[in-house]
Amino acid sequence: MKTxxxxxxxxxxxxxxxxDDLEFSIAGSIAKWTSQGAKAYYLILTDGSKGTEDRxxxxxxxxxxxxxxxxxxxxxxxxxxxFFEDFExxxxxxxxxxxxxxxxxIRMVKPDTVMCMDPTFIYSSERGMINHTDHRAGAMATMDxxxxxxxxxxxxxxxxxxxxxxxxKVSTLLMTNFxxxxxGEDITDYVEIKLKALAAHASQIPDIEQRSNMLRDWMSNxxxxxxxxxxxAFVRLDMSL
Ligand SMILES: [Zn+2]
Numbered sequence: 001m002k003t004x005x006x007x008x009x010x011x012x013x014x015x016x017x018x019x020d021d022l023e024f025s026i027a028g029s030i031a032k033w034t035s036q037g038a039k040a041y042y043l044i045l046t047d048g049s050k051g052t053e054d055r056x057x058x059x060x061x062x063x064x065x066x067x068x069x070x071x072x073x074x075x076x077x078x079x080x081x082x083f084f085e086d087f088e089x090x091x092x093x094x095x096x097x098x099x100x101x102x103x104x105x106i107r108m109v110k111p112d113t114v115m116c117m118d119p120t121f122i123y124s125s126e127r128g129m130i131n132h133t134d135h136r137a138g139a140m141a142t143m144d145x146x147x148x149x150x151x152x153x154x155x156x157x158x159x160x161x162x163x164x165x166x167x168x169k170v171s172t173l174l175m176t177n178f179x180x181x182x183x184g185e186d187i188t189d190y191v192e193i194k195l196k197a198l199a200a201h202a203s204q205i206p207d208i209e210q211r212s213n214m215l216r217d218w219m220s221n222x223x224x225x226x227x228x229x230x231x232x233a234f235v236r237l238d239m240s241l
């Protein structure tokens with residue numbers, strides 16, 4: 001396994017399909033880095049209007065509630081801001097429109113580190129699950145935005161011409177993959193903050209106790225692979241080109 005120096009990001013952008021995705025995957029690392037002075041931002045791509053079993057739920061109300069929950073979670077982990085796009089929950093595609101939206105925010109906040117899901121994680125027979133189509137599409141679009149679209153001035157030239165957004169080169173891409181990873185960020189001192197942020201998503205997570213225990217198990221399994229008590233797992237890509 002490749003050995004890495006510890007990460008000290010200064011500006012971080014986390015990109016995900018839905019409100020709550022990033023609390024499961026990266027909120028411990030974010031809380032740690034913001035407490036060390038980093039600036040961190042989230043970009044949520046969909047309106048979060050579909051993930052419910054309640055047949056009486058109004059999608060518009062759900063979008064509003066979930067965005068507020070995401071802002072509340074962001075306050076707990078020290079986010080500087082949360083950006084929301086309006087792509088429809090459940091139908092996100094790795095389209096030029098989505099890639100442009102992500103490229104815009106990358107050029108605006110100029111992160112050294114971008115975090116998203118690993119787009120190669122499609123399903124897990126071990127855990128008996130399919131990775132949500134929005135997660136896969138959003139992750140692939142994020143990867144494409146990091147390289148080459150946000151970086152090259154001739155990609156989406158209107159971002160520069162009309163919005164004066166200079167191209168930006170991201171140094172590190174951290175992709176969440178709970179099973180195949182090459183980097184664990186020690187979040188031992190930040191697990192409780194992470195779980196508190198997760199609990200802010202009350203409309204999506206009715207049984208927070210059960211979810212918290214599940215997450216503690218995941219984080220502890222990952223931690224044991226990296227010699228710490230709790231860790232979040234990533235495929236880490238430090239880009240030299
Ligand atoms: Zn999700």
